[in-house]
Amino acid sequence: MHKKLLRSFLLAMSIFMVSGCGIIDMIYLPPAEDTAQEIFEAANDAMSEKNYVRAVELYNKLRDTYPFSPYTIDAELSLGDAYFLDEEYELATESYKDFESLHPRHEAIPYVLYQTGMSLMKQFRSVDRATTELQEAYDYFNRLHQMYPDSPYAKGAEEHMLTCRKLMAEHELYIADVFWHMKKYGPAWHRYEFIMKNFQDVPEVAEHAKEKSLMAYHYYKEEQAKETRQKRQGSWRDWFKWL
Numbered sequence: 001m002h003k004k005l006l007r008s009f010l011l012a013m014s015i016f017m018v019s020g021c022g023i024i025d026m027i028y029l030p031p032a033e034d035t036a037q038e039i040f041e042a043a044n045d046a047m048s049e050k051n052y053v054r055a056v057e058l059y060n061k062l063r064d065t066y067p068f069s070p071y072t073i074d075a076e077l078s079l080g081d082a083y084f085l086d087e088e089y090e091l092a093t094e095s096y097k098d099f100e101s102l103h104p105r106h107e108a109i110p111y112v113l114y115q116t117g118m119s120l121m122k123q124f125r126s127v128d129r130a131t132t133e134l135q136e137a138y139d140y141f142n143r144l145h146q147m148y149p150d151s152p153y154a155k156g157a158e159e160h161m162l163t164c165r166k167l168m169a170e171h172e173l174y175i176a177d178v179f180w181h182m183k184k185y186g187p188a189w190h191r192y193e194f195i196m197k198n199f200q201d202v203p204e205v206a207e208h209a210k211e212k213s214l215m216a217y218h219y220y221k222e223e224q225a226k227e228t229r230q231k232r233q234g235s236w237r238d239w240f241k242w243l
Contacts, residue, residue, distance in 0.1 A: 054085035
């Protein structure tokens with residue numbers, strides 16, 4: 001009888017200790033980490049819901065937590081897309097450039113070149129601003145067009161190259177017109193000449209620059225002649241003073 005009671009007591013104590021450890025673990029141990037796949041799927045869900053800020057957070061978490069996961073490469077590419085769709089074009093540019101640097105032989109490189117060009121082109125605001133990003137965008141589109149002519153993105157790249165050139169030409173025309181309105185006809189003439197020589201692939205702008213160049217040159221020569229006459233008159237007056 002006593003042995004049975006002792007056995008029952010020991011069994012109860014064992015069960016209590018085991019269950020107690022489980023309870024302690026539940027209270028004090030950290031929760032299990034999400035797997036790489038779970039984070040990636042959650043990020044994709046956020047993209048589907050157009051919650052791009054959350055998607056960026058999750059793609060970065062996947063990249064930092066599981067750098068060698070097979071999902072990480074796709075997350076790095078999708079990170080650029082999330083920034084792009086959220087209109088964070090500078091961050092998108094950096095992400096796409098990082099992807100190309102890390103995975104130069106990846107099959108998605110034509111797409112990455114195209115999106116890098118688009119991200120750069122989207123940073124251009126108006127013709128009175130610098131065209132640094134436009135020139136770089138043109139270079140990326142040109143690389144895509146030259147290196148991957150059979151890519152489905154090649155035709156779009158070619159069209160955007162023309163857009164970049166047109167915007168750059170309009171920027172140069174804007175500067176020339178500023179000189180014109182300031183009546184600085186010499187600098188205006190030189191700028192119009194520059195447009196004629198360097199933007200023949202944008203004929204509508206080049207033709208306009210040609211017309212303005214002729215007028216600017218005419219006024220510039222008139223100014224020079226006037227300055228020459230004034231100098232001569234000044235010299236004659238000075239000579240008569242000494243008589």
